[in-house]
Amino acid sequence: MPYIGETAGLLTSVFFAANAIVITRAGAQVGSIVVNRTRVVFALVYLLALNLILFREPLPFDAGAVRWTWLALSGVIGLAIGDAFLFQAYISIGPRLGSLLLSLSTVFSVIEAWLLFGESLRLGEIVGIALTLSGILWVVMERGPQLANSQGGLQPAEQPARPRPALSGIFFGVMAALGQATGLVLSRQGMLGNFSPISGNAIRMLAAVIVLWLVAALQKQVGSTVQTLKANPSALKLLALAALIGPVFGVSFSLLAVQHTAVGVASVLTSLAPIFMLPFSHIFFKERLGWQPIAGTFLAMAGVVVLFVT
Numbered sequence: 001m002p003y004i005g006e007t008a009g010l011l012t013s014v015f016f017a018a019n020a021i022v023i024t025r026a027g028a029q030v031g032s033i034v035v036n037r038t039r040v041v042f043a044l045v046y047l048l049a050l051n052l053i054l055f056r057e058p059l060p061f062d063a064g065a066v067r068w069t070w071l072a073l074s075g076v077i078g079l080a081i082g083d084a085f086l087f088q089a090y091i092s093i094g095p096r097l098g099s100l101l102l103s104l105s106t107v108f109s110v111i112e113a114w115l116l117f118g119e120s121l122r123l124g125e126i127v128g129i130a131l132t133l134s135g136i137l138w139v140v141m142e143r144g145p146q147l148a149n150s151q152g153g154l155q156p157a158e159q160p161a162r163p164r165p166a167l168s169g170i171f172f173g174v175m176a177a178l179g180q181a182t183g184l185v186l187s188r189q190g191m192l193g194n195f196s197p198i199s200g201n202a203i204r205m206l207a208a209v210i211v212l213w214l215v216a217a218l219q220k221q222v223g224s225t226v227q228t229l230k231a232n233p234s235a236l237k238l239l240a241l242a243a244l245i246g247p248v249f250g251v252s253f254s255l256l257a258v259q260h261t262a263v264g265v266a267s268v269l270t271s272l273a274p275i276f277m278l279p280f281s282h283i284f285f286k287e288r289l290g291w292q293p294i295a296g297t298f299l300a301m302a303g304v305v306v307l308f309v310t
Contacts (some may be wrong), residue, residue, distance in 0.1 A: 006261055014276055025238055026238035029238075059206065076207050097169075098172075110129065128305070
């Protein structure tokens with residue numbers, strides 16, 4: 001199939017944008033911690049079933065210890081830790097700005113490759129980093145409508161806007177980007193060769209489930225998590241949907257993109273969720289956007305493109 005990597009990369013961005021909408025609605029009901037714990041369980045069940053259907057085993061037990069180690073570390077950092085920050089960012093500052101801050105992961109991945117693996121930092125990459133940071137800063141400094149309120153919902157369009165997004169929400173978004181970038185760098189090592197993205201994703205998800213629920217057990221929060229979900233059945237349905245859209249379709253298609261096209265092209269196409277979030281936010285949250293957030297978003301995305309095509 002021609003352009004399979006490019007198509008997979010573009011679909012990844014659509015899935016991630018849709019996932020942000022669903023996660024925000026669920027998180028407003030049960031909180032980001034419960035969202036993260038529950039979503040990975042649903043996602044793991046889906047992935048185990050897919051592996052059974054496609055490969056006749058729930059997990060790739062013969063994948064080798066080195067591959068398992070890289071992918072497990074990727075799952076812990078990218079899915080357990082990084083997504084915990086991301087979901088709190090969605091609740092704190094809304095899915096549009098949260099998704100935009102997540103695009104910083106492209107900047108962090110370039111810097112990490114430079115620091116950890118000695119890859120050169122070219123002039124074009126420096127320009128791309130500057131453009132991305134400028135665009136995000138432009139949006140963050142906007143005094144516009146429709147930022148998240150303290151209860152996790154979005155303000156109605158007719159209410160007075162908060163001056164700027166909460167610093168805590170911006171911090172959560174930046175940390176989410178750092179977690180995703182680190183997870184991506186680690187997953188590349190684990191996905192070397194012709195290895196199934198679905199199998200790789202299952203290993204990552206299993207590691208995230210173990211860590212998240214082990215922490216919940218140590219904090220004696222397993223029972224309270226279950227009770228919260230029982231009291232909010234609509235949130236449980238949203239999380240089942242989110243697990244299918246994000247961790248299964250989104251992540252698997254992103255790994256497929258990395259395998260079948262140049263890393264730079266895949267990175268650009270899988271980072272376009274903020275562009276799709278512009279119409280999504282208007283449709284689902286009735287967010288009225290001025291020219292500044294739109295221009296800033298496109299400037300940031302231009303920086304992402306420059307990062308990986310120079």
